[in-house]
Amino acid sequence: MLDTLIERIHAAHENHSPLIIQGGGSKTFYGGADEGEVLGTRKLTGVVDYQPKELVLTARAGTPLAEIEGLLAEQNQMLAFEPPHFGGPATLGGCIAAGLSGPRRPYAGAARDFVLGVRMIDGTGQPLRFGGQVIKNVAGYDVSRLMVGALGTLGLLTEVSLKVLPKPATEATLQFELDEAAAILKMNQWAGQPLPLSATSWHAGLLTVRLSGAASAVQAAQARLGGEALNDAAAFWQRLRDQATPFFDKRSPTSNQGLWRLAVKSTTPPLTVSNRLGGDAQWIEWGGAVRWLVSDRPAATLREAARTAGGHATLFRGDAPLDGAFTPLAPALATLHRNLKQRFDPRGIFNHGRLYPDF
Amino acid sequence: MLSPAFLSQLRKLLPPHCVLNEREDLLPFESDGLAAYRNTPDVVVLPENEAQVAAILKLCHAEKVAVVARGAGTGLSAGALPVDGAVLLVLAKLNRIKAVDPLARTAVVEPGVRNLAISEAVAAHGLYYAPDPSSQIACSIGGNVAENSGGVHCLKYGLTVHNILKLRAWTIDGQLLEIGNDSLDAAGYDLLALMTGSEGMLAVITEVTVKLLPRPERAQVVLAAFDDVAKAGAAVGNIIAAGVIPAGLEMMDRLAIQAAEAFVHAGYPLDCEALLLCEVDGVNEEVSADIYTVRAVLEASGAIEIRTAESEEQRLRFWAGRKAAFPAVGRLAPDYYCMDGTIPRGALPHVLKRISEMSAEYGLAVANVFHAGDGNLHPLILFDANTPGELHKAESFGGKILELCVEVGGTITGEHGVGLEKINQMCTQFSTPELVRFHDVKAAFDPDKLLNPGKAVPELHRCAEWGAMHVHGGQLPHPELPRF
Numbered sequence: 001m002l003d004t005l006i007e008r009i010h011a012a013h014e015n016h017s018p019l020i021i022q023g024g025g026s027k028t029f030y031g032g033a034d035e036g037e038v039l040g041t042r043k044l045t046g047v048v049d050y051q052p053k054e055l056v057l058t059a060r061a062g063t064p065l066a067e068i069e070g071l072l073a074e075q076n077q078m079l080a081f082e083p084p085h086f087g088g089p090a091t092l093g094g095c096i097a098a099g100l101s102g103p104r105r106p107y108a109g110a111a112r113d114f115v116l117g118v119r120m121i122d123g124t125g126q127p128l129r130f131g132g133q134v135i136k137n138v139a140g141y142d143v144s145r146l147m148v149g150a151l152g153t154l155g156l157l158t159e160v161s162l163k164v165l166p167k168p169a170t171e172a173t174l175q176f177e178l179d180e181a182a183a184i185l186k187m188n189q190w191a192g193q194p195l196p197l198s199a200t201s202w203h204a205g206l207l208t209v210r211l212s213g214a215a216s217a218v219q220a221a222q223a224r225l226g227g228e229a230l231n232d233a234a235a236f237w238q239r240l241r242d243q244a245t246p247f248f249d250k251r252s253p254t255s256n257q258g259l260w261r262l263a264v265k266s267t268t269p270p271l272t273v274s275n276r277l278g279g280d281a282q283w284i285e286w287g288g289a290v291r292w293l294v295s296d297r298p299a300a301t302l303r304e305a306a307r308t309a310g311g312h313a314t315l316f317r318g319d320a321p322l323d324g325a326f327t328p329l330a331p332a333l334a335t336l337h338r339n340l341k342q343r344f345d346p347r348g349i350f351n352h353g354r355l356y357p358d359f
Numbered sequence: 360m361l362s363p364a365f366l367s368q369l370r371k372l373l374p375p376h377c378v379l380n381e382r383e384d385l386l387p388f389e390s391d392g393l394a395a396y397r398n399t400p401d402v403v404v405l406p407e408n409e410a411q412v413a414a415i416l417k418l419c420h421a422e423k424v425a426v427v428a429r430g431a432g433t434g435l436s437a438g439a440l441p442v443d444g445a446v447l448l449v450l451a452k453l454n455r456i457k458a459v460d461p462l463a464r465t466a467v468v469e470p471g472v473r474n475l476a477i478s479e480a481v482a483a484h485g486l487y488y489a490p491d492p493s494s495q496i497a498c499s500i501g502g503n504v505a506e507n508s509g510g511v512h513c514l515k516y517g518l519t520v521h522n523i524l525k526l527r528a529w530t531i532d533g534q535l536l537e538i539g540n541d542s543l544d545a546a547g548y549d550l551l552a553l554m555t556g557s558e559g560m561l562a563v564i565t566e567v568t569v570k571l572l573p574r575p576e577r578a579q580v581v582l583a584a585f586d587d588v589a590k591a592g593a594a595v596g597n598i599i600a601a602g603v604i605p606a607g608l609e610m611m612d613r614l615a616i617q618a619a620e621a622f623v624h625a626g627y628p629l630d631c632e633a634l635l636l637c638e639v640d641g642v643n644e645e646v647s648a649d650i651y652t653v654r655a656v657l658e659a660s661g662a663i664e665i666r667t668a669e670s671e672e673q674r675l676r677f678w679a680g681r682k683a684a685f686p687a688v689g690r691l692a693p694d695y696y697c698m699d700g701t702i703p704r705g706a707l708p709h710v711l712k713r714i715s716e717m718s719a720e721y722g723l724a725v726a727n728v729f730h731a732g733d734g735n736l737h738p739l740i741l742f743d744a745n746t747p748g749e750l751h752k753a754e755s756f757g758g759k760i761l762e763l764c765v766e767v768g769g770t771i772t773g774e775h776g777v778g779l780e781k782i783n784q785m786c787t788q789f790s791t792p793e794l795v796r797f798h799d800v801k802a803a804f805d806p807d808k809l810l811n812p813g814k815a816v817p818e819l820h821r822c823a824e825w826g827a828m829h830v831h832g833g834q835l836p837h838p839e840l841p842r843f
Contacts, residue, residue: 051705053596053599053600053704053705054703054705054734055599056703076602099549105543106543109521110543110544112552113517113520113521122796126792128790128793128796129793132768134701134703134733134734134768134773135513135701135734136518136730136733136734136735136770136773137701137770137772138507138770138772138774138775139771139772139781139785139788139789140777140785140788140815141553141556141557141560141800142507142553142557143553145549145553146549146550146552146553146800148549148552149548149549150548150549154548166599166604169602185462188462188463188464189462192461192462192464192485192486193485194574194575194576194641194642195573196642196645213642213645214644214649215648216644216645216648217642217644217645217648219644220642221642263542263544263545264542265463265541266542266543286543289542309541309542310540310542311540311541311542312540312542312545314546326546326547330537332530332534333536333537333547333550336550336803336804337547337548339802339804340803343796343799343800343803344799355547356547
């Protein structure tokens, strides 16, 4: 399988013919439209090595995330960045190439934080290996992490090694009726205290907080914070992770509404850009650091709002503006991006237009 | 040598006291923490603000003069070793903590701020900066980013790359890069990860925004003695398999234990082959639960003695021996050479056995200190630099240990960086196409190779020459060595 992929990429390089890398196809909505022949990875499957005592799992890129999570669960371990599946047959390669993380991210770390090494094929058909299977490794530049979130534009991931963690012994989810400003303040205050927080969400006047850890620690935190315990909490967090609640899907087809992800400094007060639409059109996650908006405001307005709040705005679902789904880069950074792309994929065959319109 | 014309241009950019080129002023900068490598710099500049850094870089770029950035000079891989004909750019005077935001749990600091100074400055808010390299009282945050420094607590709290949000950095042609932001991610490629651990090869950092964590409510440490290193190694895996991620999990072998005990009298048991220190931290109830689990696992793993620190004073005493292990070993011989390979923990018994065999072959003693939780090995090779040939012998032995680490699926450096010291072993760990891509990354930032030339990534001809030395049986690099 690997040889076939290398041959196809080599041929595409020779013929200057573009390729679209596709794993499970669960995130085709994400990023700009790309063009070319589909290069599928779903046959490149299998867990290569899993040593629970080493906290390291290595699998081929086309391995379904669900299979990996199932295997980890048997050993009471997990992918701590809680990657979204978006209801589809998400693969490990797609998960890492998209670099998206779920509700546990602000407290446990992001996809990039758990990547220890990759095997990949660059745009000339050259197989390469960076990083490794050990937790500490500073030999050479961190090319493995550079691949996380690059949306396949620098190469095809063929194998990924991840750090995994034990599953918490207990989890409990609490809910509090709070307005937006108060909820943002609480999420930040609690994150500064030694509490076993593992996820936070605010939507429509309701702050939802997950605690994870030893039973006694979760109980003590629960007693201290108060709130109402939420039953069926696992389903709540999974729906949020996978955007399977109606909020994420209620864009009106007749308008220009898009689902925008504003990544901001966690303490940013309620965004004025969200006011016009009312609180129902916003969902806050990650301790205040992500604000999901269903909005028809111009991209420039939303990007300026995010920039002012110390971050960036992404059109997550909807028709991307001309300058792309992601916030355009400052000129000096754009030059570095083009230089890196040129080196790893000199003929621009991989996922053209997926990350930025010009490469 | 730098031309007088260049030096006079340099002097126009900085106040007189910020440019050093008298021999006696230059000597303190001739090495970093790896003193076996020395080279007197041609000129040292100590800018006092970011604008001066940018101006220095622009001038050097225009004149095609190389630049070596240096922080506190505590690095252990000769990464900040001066290069002939280059400017040594010392960032120690950029040492202000510019802002602390307790609610957002961030601090904005200049690169010359000491690692520990950050935690001290935010302690009143119940916060701290997690990565704690053993040099944390002296090392500076700019160097921590350049080396992706870890520390005793990185299994649980991560390395520098996991604990920073944003950088201001300058390319060699004087362009400002704002990498990352105040949110938890950024658009485009993860240049924050690429910059972290890049050993001063890509850009010069002038500001770092770090993440702060709430101080754990409680920390407690368990000490366990074993009559066999392999059993101690297995115990480490068993603790993790039991679902505990210790805040620190350290191992010492017999020689290291005896040296540490003789030096600081920590009360370590002496009749054992290996000692484990396992610290857990967090909320009070979590620590109680974890201590219970850890003790049970250690017992089941065959520990011959287990002690739990019952007070903060005792906890610090348990740690005192480990923390003093390097200077303690330093009392056993005139010099020691510290290696930094990382291995999958399962390979520990095999690797320790091979190290002990090689120790006999080279006739040099080794004390092993080990960040056992994350597989990071610090063998300390004892030698006497005044005995002709011993330094070379120690270096050669060290190189062999690193190659062994690669052989078992590990890496040549867990936290100290490649610098100049491990540049040959990079040829063992990476293939030519991979090294080419590293050079490509460098070229994307610094096509003229002016930043820290000759470090971190070997030129391909160097690997070819080094490889050739290795393959030709009779032509090994150090023919003076006795071989068995």
